[in-house]
Amino acid sequence: MINEQARLTSPDGQFDLTIFSRDCGTSTGPNTQAALIPAGGVIPEDAASFASFGTAANLAPRWDGFGNIELTAPEGAEIYRQDDVVAGRSVIYR
Secondary structure, three states: OEEEEEEEEOOOOOEEEEEEEEOOOOOOOOOEEEEEEEOOOOOOOOOOOOEEEOOOOOOOOEEOOOOOEEEOOOOOOOEEEEOOEEOOEEEEEO
């Protein structure tokens, strides 16, 4: 099950930056993930995240003036995935 926490539409209106957690069953702990989906779309159950952390966190997502994605990576969290580019957009981790 997907629990959406935040959604921000890109400056060009093409994508939604979504922040969510995924319930992977009782054997897994909390997580926070980020993915791009088409603007206005529903996050699919099998969404491919470009950032994934092993903790519940506020990633403080934002689009900068150049169309880059900015996220605050949680300190001390296990990093499952942390891509530098997604769909041609740079990802900046603060």
